[in-house]
Amino acid sequence: MKIYNTLSKRKEEFIPLEEGKVKMYVCGPTVYNLIHIGNARPMIVFDTVRRYMEHKGYEVNYVSNFTDVDDKIIKKAIEEGVDASVISERYIAECKKDMEAMNIKPATTHPKATEEICGMLDMIGTLIEKGHAYAAPDGTVYFRTRSFKDYGKLSHKNLDDLQGGNRSLLVTGEDQKEDPLDFVLWKPKKEGEPYWESPWCQGRPGWHIECSVMSKKYLGEEIDIHGGGEDLVFPHHENEIAQSEAASGKPFAKYWMHNAFLNIDNKKMSKSAGNFFTVRDISEKYDLQVLRFFMLSAHYRSPLNFSAELMEAAQNGYDRIVTSVSNLNFLLQNAAGEMTEEEKKLAKEAEGFIAKFDEAMDDDFNTADAIAAIFELVKFANTNAKEGSSKAFVQALKDEIVTLSDICGLIVEKKEEMLDDDIEALIAERQAARKEKNFKRADEIRDELLAKGIILEDTREGVKWKRA
Numbered sequence: 001m002k003i004y005n006t007l008s009k010r011k012e013e014f015i016p017l018e019e020g021k022v023k024m025y026v027c028g029p030t031v032y033n034l035i036h037i038g039n040a041r042p043m044i045v046f047d048t049v050r051r052y053m054e055h056k057g058y059e060v061n062y063v064s065n066f067t068d069v070d071d072k073i074i075k076k077a078i079e080e081g082v083d084a085s086v087i088s089e090r091y092i093a094e095c096k097k098d099m100e101a102m103n104i105k106p107a108t109t110h111p112k113a114t115e116e117i118c119g120m121l122d123m124i125g126t127l128i129e130k131g132h133a134y135a136a137p138d139g140t141v142y143f144r145t146r147s148f149k150d151y152g153k154l155s156h157k158n159l160d161d162l163q164g165g166n167r168s169l170l171v172t173g174e175d176q177k178e179d180p181l182d183f184v185l186w187k188p189k190k191e192g193e194p195y196w197e198s199p200w201c202q203g204r205p206g207w208h209i210e211c212s213v214m215s216k217k218y219l220g221e222e223i224d225i226h227g228g229g230e231d232l233v234f235p236h237h238e239n240e241i242a243q244s245e246a247a248s249g250k251p252f253a254k255y256w257m258h259n260a261f262l263n264i265d266n267k268k269m270s271k272s273a274g275n276f277f278t279v280r281d282i283s284e285k286y287d288l289q290v291l292r293f294f295m296l297s298a299h300y301r302s303p304l305n306f307s308a309e310l311m312e313a314a315q316n317g318y319d320r321i322v323t324s325v326s327n328l329n330f331l332l333q334n335a336a337g338e339m340t341e342e343e344k345k346l347a348k349e350a351e352g353f354i355a356k357f358d359e360a361m362d363d364d365f366n367t368a369d370a371i372a373a374i375f376e377l378v379k380f381a382n383t384n385a386k387e388g389s390s391k392a393f394v395q396a397l398k399d400e401i402v403t404l405s406d407i408c409g410l411i412v413e414k415k416e417e418m419l420d421d422d423i424e425a426l427i428a429e430r431q432a433a434r435k436e437k438n439f440k441r442a443d444e445i446r447d448e449l450l451a452k453g454i455i456l457e458d459t460r461e462g463v464k465w466k467r468a
């Protein structure tokens with residue numbers, strides 16, 4: 001499996017630090033608003049990377065944070081006259097709803113910055129001890145950027161060019177920094193802001209330190225993959241490398257993966273520019289599986305321009321797979337038996353599409369080509385599975401389509417929702433069967449309902465049911 005590594009600027013063979021395991025950290029959202037579909041791109045991309053790794057048999061430890069202390073969260077809390085945690089908890093809950101609706105698996109751990117302050121104080125302390133950081137007179141702690149000789153290795157920037165070229169680096173604390181390139185690890189509180197005690201001042205952490213600390217705590221000092229959007233390469237990820245490697249003396253992440261932007265009118269979609277759609281907005285018009293399909297229809301390192309036409313194309317593409325699976329399910333209702341010799345040959349041929357899919361995904365997660373392989377398989381199934389085909393053959397084709405789609409996180413088999421009236425009728429039939437002591441039929445009905453996600457509960461007041 002090859003992965004494009006931003007560090008080396010080329011595709012490299014993936015060799016895990018520990019056989020059979022993948023340790024992966026992805027920078028998560030700052031939670032002060034509903035997430036927009038630009039934020040959804042890394043979520044979908046890295047969820048797909050994780051799913052493919054799991055499909056290959058790796059045990060994946062996937063960590064993605066919520067940044068829950070930040071200027072924008074504090075600003076919103078002041079506007080609403082509530083505690084900052086009210087804002088962050090609200091939007092973490094909303095974000096989790098959106099993730100579920102996009103079929104993004106929960107990470108192994110979703111740490112929150114405010115719950116990891118102790119670890120941050122420890123790492124900042126270590127950096128000061130080792131001479132990589134210093135406290136200014138007002139209690140702000142800065143990272144001594146020039147003390148880390150590899151600074152710039154990820155973004156391929158040279159320290160002296162940075163000093164000359166990037167004015168924004170000079171903005172804060174210019175007069176008390178030893179060097180304009182130094183960045184903040186800890187800053188003093190301002191009136192009305194949340195703060196924590198520290199050896200340097202009452203205050204709060206800088207943004208970069210949180211990821212170094214959470215990654216270390218949940219995955220260890222050395223990890224396999226670190227991911228995020230390409231806007232994070234500099235300074236966020238460059239600073240994470242400096243903090244983590246200066247503190248541990250070990251290489252931090254082996255592979256750095258960055259998704260390109262989701263654009264609108266060829267400009268980056270962002271909250272600050274106001275040119276965004278939230279995931280919620282999109283869910284009013286489309287099944288979010290269509291959004292997922294749209295995101296994966298381009299390679300993650302290619303910019304993707306959001307447009308109504310491309311969403312319509314995604315809708316058609318997604319529907320093509322769903323319709324094929326639904327037709328195969330229809331055939332399965334009456335099909336029977338094992339494969340004929342002819343079908344065995346065809347089934348072997350169909351396996352070729354799985355190989356094609358894997359080949360595309362092994363090549364730096366080329367989901368665009370992987371989806372093309374699913375389409376070929378769908379076309380093959382539409383042509384070769386027909387009335388009279390054996391059950392084993394139809395089932396094999398259907399399982400292949402569903403499995404490959406599932407690696408992309410695409411739900412292509414629609415569970416038929418049972419109507420309340422049908423459920424009630426079956427429950428009444430079960431009650432009647434029990435009265436007649438026909439427990440076999442009663443159990444059958446309970447199992448049938450369970451298979452459709454309906455759970456029965458026998459209570460004193462009668463039978464109650466709920467959807468799983």
Ligand code: AMP
Binds near residue numbers: 029038042261268
């Ligand atoms: P933020 O909440 O801005 O810190 O962003 C959370 C994640 O979304 C980061 O990995 C960003 O790089 C990513 N991101 C934000 N906007 C976009 C966009 N328009 N396209 C792709 N990724 C984005």
Ligand code: ZN
Binds near residue numbers: 026027028211236
């Ligand atoms: Zn981060």
